[in-house]
Amino acid sequence: MVLPVAFKGAPGSPYTRKMTAVLRYRRIPYRYLLGSAADKAGMPKPKVELLPTFYLPDAQGVLEAVTDSTPLIRRFENDVVGRSVIPSDPVLALIDAVLEDFADEWVTKAMFHYRWVFADAIAKAGAVLPVHFVGITANPSVLDTAQTQFAQRQIARLAVVGSNQHTAAIIESGYERLVDLLDAHLQTHAFLMGQRPGASDFALYGQLTQLAHFDPVSAALTLERSRRVFAWVEMLEDLSGLEPMEGDWAGADALSPTLLALLSELSQGYLPVLLANARALAQGEKQMSVDLPSGRWQQAVVPYQAKCLRWLREQFVALDEKAQARAQATFEATGLTDLIYASV
Ligand SMILES: N[C@@H](CCC(=O)N[C@@H](CS)C(=O)NCC(=O)O)C(=O)O
Structure with a gap:
């Protein structure tokens, strides 16, 4: 395992929060790439874009994009000893x-x-979450457009x-x-x-x-x-x-x-x-x-x-x-x- 381990995530993503908390508890050093930082750093893309995405060496030592928190937790158990989150029994x-x-x-x-069902919730999530991706210094009109697109896309996924x-x-x-x-x-x-x-x-x-x-x-x-x-x-x-x-x-x-x-x-x-x-x-x-x-x-x-x-x-x-x-x-x-x- 190459430390600090690098991954892309966002504060509004429950699986990102799951993994940052595991890494902190296990005292595994990490690099949390917010927004477009991973793309700017030229990180590889996963088959299916999911948050979080980890960048880990493959069998040849080449960095690849890996998703899915559940198997990743098990992989980190093998790579880093101690403070396990998998019960010994x-x-x-x-x-x-x-x-x-x-x-x-x-x-x-x-x-x-x-x-994504209640009006107050849609307004808050739509307003705040795109800032994590577009960037804190983005101009208001860019954020407004992102807000509409983000909310529409997520509401469509309720089904x-x-x-x-x-x-x-x-x-x-x-x-x-x-x-x-x-x-x-x-x-x-x-x-x-x-x-x-x-x-x-x-x-x-x-x-x-x-x-x-x-x-x-x-x-x-x-x-x-x-x-x-x-x-x-x-x-x-x-x-x-x-x-x-x-x-x-x-x-x-x-x-x-x-x-x-x-x-x-x-x-x-x-x-x-x-x-x-x-x-x-x-x-x-x-x-x-x-x-x-x-x-x-x-x-x-x-x-x-x-x-x-x-x-x-x-x-x-x-x-x-x-x-x-x-x-x-x-x-x-x-x-x-x-x-x-x-x-x-
Ligand atoms: N089983 C995956 C689920 C990850 C997942 O669904 N992440 C959400 C965000 S919290 C996602 O990226 N959804 C696709 C999208 O937003 O386009 C895991 O445990 O990591």
Whole structure:
């Protein structure tokens, strides 16, 4: 690994915030290329432009553009030792990976919804976010044009994310439950993974930097429901001073009732939608729908999320028999056995 590690990102991107917080906590030196800095520096372009984009040496030592925070976190674990964000017990590591995927792929729907559906939110995001890309000294007319284009492009993507008239109430009630569940958990634990953070803590933090602190409708409701959640997000930003110990990880066989309650929440939306999406993709369909306890979910099929399901199943299969049985006990207790066994 070439240090400091270089990447392109933006403050309004939850996955960028996830990764900057991981790098700070792990004390990995970095170069955060804002706006057009990466392009000006002649950095390579990825196949699909996503934020963050990391610039890392390939097998020949030539810099290439690499995206996707989840495998990047694992790659950095191999390259830099210590202050790991992957629990040492593989059963807890699987639970951490499931919660990471929930934050990245499900909570992000709330993030997109609260940003691009409400007039006040659209006005704020449209006004501020383009400045990160166009540049702080850009002239007002350039920013005004960027504002219109940016908002139009993102609003058009609500359909891809799955925010629509059918799902709005499901997303909003789900976010409110998440804040309450997190508040309850944080009353006794500093992190999802116990007294030290795992990848899932940073994934959830990334989404909440926007939901709890930037987008006005969700930020107001988060603070109203939980000062603890609001403050947690501020504290996760920089954990460089935390001194984690092996014994700080949660015990996978004695998870707290508050973490089990949070895991049970995944069966209300995240898991049924993940499975219905994979099934629709396997049948060559473009749209998926599924009945959830809080209403009917329908949206465009997302091929990437079928890959996420496959990765989680592969991680389960890689466990030895005893570990599989231990993971299975948690999935049974929280209504998540379909994550591993349901046919798709
Ligand atoms: N799975 C990816 C997701 C990254 C992602 O979706 N990034 C968003 C911004 S937060 C993005 O770049 N979207 C495409 C776009 O804005 O054009 C990761 O974990 O890094």
